[in-house]
Amino acid sequence: MRPSHPPRVRVVVLNWNSAWFTRRCLVALVATQYPADCFEIVLVDNASIDGSLEQLRFAFPNIRVIANEANLGFAEGCNRGMRDLSQVDAVALVNNDAVPEPGWLWPLVMGLESDPTVGAVAAGLVLEPAFTRVGLSVDGGQAQIDSLSIGPINVLDRAQSEGIRSVGHPDWPMDLDYFVDGTASLLVPTGEGRREIALRVSGSGRLTATTGLDQAQVELGSEPTEFKLRAGDDRTELLNGLGTHLMENSEGYDRCFGQPAQLLSGASPETVQGFCGGGVLLRTKMLQQVGLFDPRFFAYYEDTDLAWRARRAGWHTVTAPESVIRHSFGASAASASPGFFVHVYRNWMLSVLRNAQPAERRLALRSLWDRTKWAVRANVFSRLKHGHLPRTKLVLAWKQVVWAVLLELPYLRKTRHQKIGAERTSKIRSPLRPSSGARAPSSRPGGPLIVYLDIDQNRSAAAVLLAQLPLIEQRIDLVGVLQDAGSPVGYRRASAVDMQQILGLPDRAVSADTEMLSLREFAIGSAFLNCEQARITARAATRSEFLIPQNPEPQHGLSSEDLSLEDLGPENLQRARLEDFAQGLINRFGLP
Template structure:
């Protein structure tokens, strides 16, 4: 078996059965590993009774998707590691398509994630000129993979520093893809690897927590991976917008424009700054391609 499929769950009893049933239907042998983030909704009992008999790594607290993948990486002993959301349902040929697409020089292969009805949600991640990760839907190589369903080389992932567990969730996939590209690896997508995805079954996109993680992790990712000028520009822009919100006539209603949320994001970024700058130094030591080169190629299209 080449691949360990890692499913990270938290209170996933309402939807993880569909995911496990889909893994049982795969036509390529694999190891199934579920990382249970201290679920208290009966998920543990469901995992014990499911016919797949997945290996279970139960954590003592909720570490998020990023923390779950990071914990799994320490116990995986196959050459390939698949990330799979617990609200994702892969088609029977999903894993075979990903494994067959893993070519020389490629460290990660993303999937075709679809909404109900077959509408494309994501064919990977694109990098915007202001440093956001956004869904890539074009039939071309993406900047990064969507962590909801992807296959990675375990040795390459370890060599670039693993998964940023502190992110909890969101941007851990884009940050990982960025570090892989800095190290000279390619990231591709396999449109034949189809996954139906109930996006945000656990995290409620649009909620205050969603926006907090999104804004904080984008800034931390830029401080770790982007050219220094870009990282400082976006951090300064975030500070200026936050400072001017009280005097603006009209403010968007989204939670990421609440002053309290933005101040919390800034506080968490400042607290993490010493460790983040050290990580930036280490990432720089590992890279084989310049930060500016990656930025010009992928964020300025």
């Protein structure tokens, strides 16, 4: 039974140079089914330079914004939205690249209300886009999967598998080779609609690959062979996680990762060791006792550390399977990069050394020692023994981890029994902080369609399009650009100052070196809008290779040769016309 006086809940969303994802998240949060007088949204921005904060402020004028002076990471960035909790009973964290269902909050609240010792309630996170199953069978040999693509986008690192053997490279175990012996399945993130799946394989024997719509057979050899399969409309949703647990060596992992999302419908709430900071409700009293995220973690394991501190203080974490939040898989970080590797393993050890019992610490330290020793043996001694030069990438990464942990030992001893994160700070100690530059928009399976708009050609029309088109059609990411002679494609992305001027916002924006916004290339399958005089025309920025045409002729009377809008006075850019134009863009260029 729902409480007669619902708890007051604040939702904190963190943005960093990501207008499309954050806008989509905020649209979903605004539609949350919860009493409006007990619910508030706080948008925290980590000093975005690409104009995303300006666009979000314009689109959501009633949402409170906290604009940070620098990129403070996920930990301190979220902390800025969680320190002033005197007026709320609980605070929810939702990743900006996630989309909650309308009823997501009540199950979390009911989990918190079920027991006064519950300090956190973890939502059910579902991966998006949905997956297409590709059945694989090898007769008389073994297949190696060299690449897996949707159109020109390689998605092998985002695919899930059943019965496929993955082997890490000795010099960098996060680079994997994939092998099929007998029968197996690939679950490929494809997005909506019919797609072509391209596989590049080598090996021995004969490989048969099937989807719900297609089948192919290839003879395998030492030279890679590429073939394509049509994916039908069947899709499988998979879980990103339902709470977290710790392995024997205290490494954290997402419970139920990769399992069918249908599991949520029959699951009951459970007590778990931790939560993912991308979808959780935290009790204010718990945070007031144990503190917030540790700002020194910057990103990764800050949620594991907080959950562990809460457990030590007698609080519990439970799951709420009925709270469903869809999370864009791989949208937030480059998980195979050395920076990710060092940051994750550094923070793993920091959380262990602060929170674990002596026996647990010994197991974790032994695991760290064994991995470092293996890296040296495999990449230095073994290669020298066989007359090869050493490979140092992995060895140097583990060296960075060890040194970073040693540097933090005095701090860990000092703070083991202290309240963490209570004081506001801008001094984020981490040699691994990313540069202030913003990643260029890139196409990903499931969308959005990236559409570039030259905002200098017709500023009044550009302002209307930037303000309205992304909200009218959420499958379009409208990226403002300006001409730039130093760019390989002749354009750079609009800066925060540019967006402030176009949208007529009074607040001072973060200034940045525009070289950091220069475009090296246009996103695959993207479109470009020219906004000259009183007419907008759309053209392909790059070749579109994604969609198998089902409706080859665009609807709404828009010509495939001349997709355009006439009479561009702001008073003429009405919603109905923009809806037709947006649908024409989707029909003409397709979704990734």
